[in-house]
Amino acid sequence: MKGLPVLSLLLWMSSVFFVGLYLFVGGFLLVRLEVNRTSGCEDVLHPGQDPVDFCWARPRFRRAVLLIIDALKIDFARFDPNNTTPRPYQNKLPVLQETASSRPLQSRLYPFRADPPTTTMQRIKGFTTGSLPTFVDVGNNFASSAILEDNLIHQLGKEGKRVVFMGDDTWENLFPKKFHRSLPFPSFNVKDLHTVDNGILQHLYNTIIGDDWDVLVAHFLGVDHCGHRFGPDHPAMADKLTQMDGVIRSVMDRLQNDTLLVVMGDHGMTDSGDHGGESQKETDAAIFLYSPSPIFPGPPTQNEPDVVPQTDLVPTLALLLGVPIPYSSVGQVLLPLFPPHGQTEGAVRGLSQLEALWINAKQVNRFLETYSGMAKDIPPESLLQLKDQFSRLSSEYLSSVGEGRSPSQQLVSSLQAYLTSVRDTCRSTWAQFNPLKMAAGLSILALACLMCFLLSELSVVLVREDDGGLKVLVVAALAAGVGVAAAQLLSQGYMELTWCLAAGAFSSELLFFWRARRLGSPAVSKNGTKGPKSGGWLTPRRLLIPPLLVPLLRCASLLSDSYVIAEGRVVTFLLFSLALYIPVHLNWDGLLLPPSHDPLKSAGLLPSPALSPSTVRKESSVLLSCLGLLVGSLYLSLSFHGCREEQGSCQPSAFLSPLSRFQDSQLKNIHYVLSVVSLGLWTYLLRRCLCHYGNLNSSGGAVFTARWVLPVLSVCLGLHWAVSATPEDSFRNLGELIRMAQLALPRAAFCLLGLGLALIWLDPLTVFVKTRAAASSRSSSLPPPRYRASTGISPQAELHHLIPQIYQRMRRSLDDGELSGGGEAGGRPMVEAYGLGSVYSAPLLLFWGLLGVGLLLLHPEGMALAFLLLLLEMGALLHIHASSSTLRGLHGACSGGFTVPWTPVVLWSLAATQFFHATGHLPTFPSIQWGAAFVGFPDGHTGTVLPASLVTLNTFASHILFAVGCPLLLFWPLVCEVRGGRGGRGCGEEGEDAVMEMRLRENPQQFSSALLQLSTRYLFIHGTQVFASVCAAAILRRHLMVWKVFAPKLMFEASGFLVSSIFLLIGVSLVLRVDLSVGRWFQRLIPESSR
Amino acid sequence: MWDHEIRAMASSHAIIAASVFMATVLPAVLLPGFSVYGSHLLWLYSVSGAVTAVSVAVFWLLGITPPTKKHTLGYKLSRLFRSCLYFFLSCLFFHTVVVLYGAPLIESALETFSLAVLLTSLTTLRCLCVLGPNVQAWIRVFSRHGAMSVWDTCLQITVACTVVGAWMGAFPIPLDWDRPWQVWPISCSLGAMIGFLTGLVAAPAWIHYHRKQLTYKCK
């Protein structure tokens, strides 16, 4: 068979998918590096002659109150007296505008512009760190959301200010243990408009009057929740805003002269009440500043900013309260709050405008230098420009201060310009979706899905072609990529790899479609039987069959956050439905039951039965009992699910916690015994299966693995569990030994695993050949092999003709040998080969089982039960597939090819997702089982590659297992054929004999096309799922749940696809490896036997 | 002959649909506080009872049920007993299937069982009426060439519609809309009911439009 085209086509296919994903993710997931440094008072930000740092100077304000009204849009805060018929959200906060115009020296109201993503958590991060947080802040710990970057709360705490917090509990997660006092209230339930607000109001006024705080943060959620629930244009919003108006008034009445009040929204909302995206309705919140004593030098002038960016709050508050500006802030101080140069000696003390700007600029420059040293994502030319600008400004400032003359107004505005350009540079790097990249990624993925589907339909034609087809595609891709690179280099001077990849993927896709059009039509004309197969696809009637409807439903479910949250149940539901569909459909076609011998019925209405009634009855009972097994394991697997935080009343499975956490020793023992029993069953079932098909008789590497490596590995694993479950304080004198064992056992298991996998790879044959001396002497008495008659044919052709004969005989002798222990002689062929019928599936199964034990090692002990269920479910699926194809009379060459229908492939890939959940995983970052990184490395790692790959292997264990096992779907009907094939099926030239997987060797062309078709179908289903979650992320990018549900789902789905396709390739190449060595084996055998 | 049967089918279906309607409206008028959401179980049982009674009566009057071979009272009684047994077993079967589909095992067992009773009275009861207590025949009917009369085809359509309706009724359950009809098992029973009513309408219509293609081997 031609292995290389299959493998390279698959590789090319998946790399096109990868390129699409890379493009989309590059445009959607904004990535930024976190700088883990903090500013301190000792940072001399003043010019040299003033060594006293400003922390000791008296700050402008002693105290500050931050009232954050979630989703306080600027439209809510404005007041228009001429508007006689206000909408429910208009004119409901008159206090802000009123105060701002009646007391211009004390207050201002500005639009307050947020940076996308406009979600509450990212915004809180934004106006406390002064940076532009993105979805992925690399350096942040995924497991906890605490802010590690330098921030305002941290600086305030360091200076000994008492920060009191009340409201949205997101703050408590972001700043754990940073508050002097905190009153968090649950923010999760969007339906609940009042809990958080009323909770705050119960304590707010008492706290303000009291004296045990310096900074008070109160975060109200009612407006935001009201928006999500009813939209802004609803009477409930009017009530909520009126309530907030009262709150602001009461707070203003209770303030003292040394206190600054800031009322602000964290983001706006769209007309439907949602937020998250970058439209102006979502980004424009309001900020209102007020103090009982005058803070502004005069009434608003032309120099007032039109819009205040949210980053500007951090430096402003920091300098007003007398703390250092947080290290990674890119904000700019709000100038109207500072007196112009020369007016600092008045009643109000503090920094002048120029001083504040200078401190600010120095801090921003320092951050920029640090960041550009760490990450390379800021374009170098703009970095250089900014550096020049700063050095010019700094020399100008220092000279003017050194000479003691008052600096010009121009310096102020150029410092401002510098700060603005830094922020704009950072924003364009971090805080914008790239719609072009997203669209390109989406379209590449869509085309890739279509291409995958076409590939699976055209696999027969494509394999018949030589490798040239792919070469053209790759050449076209390379040409387009290089072309785009050259064009970029010429026009811009640098090249962006992303677009080169995109061009390559696009061009090869388009070329493929063009070729597919050409290929599709001759296939019809060449042989009529293929006509309906490759011609009529894409008609709705063919596409809307249940096996394709189910993946469609699955993809649609990815577009709803509720379904993503309940994904484990949804997938189980769909899997169960599709599994039930198999017998129902078989019955509908009248194939489930043996045809009744009704003369009326067999009179031409039904095709004559191909299988005998007893066979049909047997296969049906196998099918139904396997269905029962499947359904049972599906139901049991539901009890291994973990819990998302969105699922309120959910209890995570008890099997998910490691044994060492159990308090009750009896329970612990029960769990341990259960786990060990399931591990033992796993090993036993695998060996039993191999033994059943006679694959354990020879002495090759694979058989050695099955005989020794697999059991020893299991024992190792069982011991490891026992050791890691022992409580630390018992066996005190054995402590050293236990620690040793904890290190050595898993490492030994890793080594055994590697050894086993390598042995299988190097020597995958599990065929036991038995040559009898007596028989070989009689070989002359056998009829001369047919190939003698055709001496003129090339050796290749001889081989091709000969092979069927030989294994026919082998097969025959194998059956007899199995029955009578090989004690027969005489008249029988001279060679017996055990396990030839399952020569392909045996090493694959062994590889799979070994890998499964290895992956189990990375899981908590209790998951052994789930893995056993996985094995059972997989076996059930394989047998259901085998029985239904036997009942349909599908397998074998007589029905043309070894096509695996859609139903089992869909079931297979649904099962992969289902066991992702049933092994305790969830598509959320907090649910990643980090413990896997420390199996065998209890003291941690030095690098990041090894722990990352261990965690990946743990997370996508079920994807890996189902992808590697995918080719089994092709083999299993053939393996099971021996049971049903005897029943007098009259098709196939070879007639009566069951030859199992040797059929594949007989038809190498069909073998490779079937393998290609199976793999592309599997890839297609996973690919469409990825595409659906990509669509969900793109369409719902301003949904409330985008960063909580859809974006993590996208990342998990994408990485799952990556892992699946890699391991699918591994599985396919293992099959090709086996094919290679089977070919060699025949070559070695034939000269012997013909001698 | 054909038109006659189709007309009989349409009118019997109209009667059954009317009984469903009455079983919903009458208690609402007579009982204070009755509503489909509020007192769901009551509604379920009233509908199941009405459909059971009316279907049995209609099919008995029409004489669809296959003629019994023996006319002894004992045989008839044993037939009746077997029918009741099958009815109960089918309730258990549906209950098991629904639980396997993901319904809570213990907490709302009564609700689940009520849904199973509804499904039984909408599907199995029709099988009992049309085919008698003969599982072999039931399995045979649900195959492409298995229908032997107009009534068999009608049975195929209504049962498929009911089951698909109940299956689709499970879709809205995970959504976070907090509507009263998302509570288990209201959406499923509503789905089954809607599917059943659709089937009642669709079956005569489909048979009417396909009467040229339909050929039955015997009877």
Ligand SMILES: [Zn+2]
């Ligand atoms: Zn918010």
Ligand SMILES: [Zn+2]
């Ligand atoms: Zn919100």
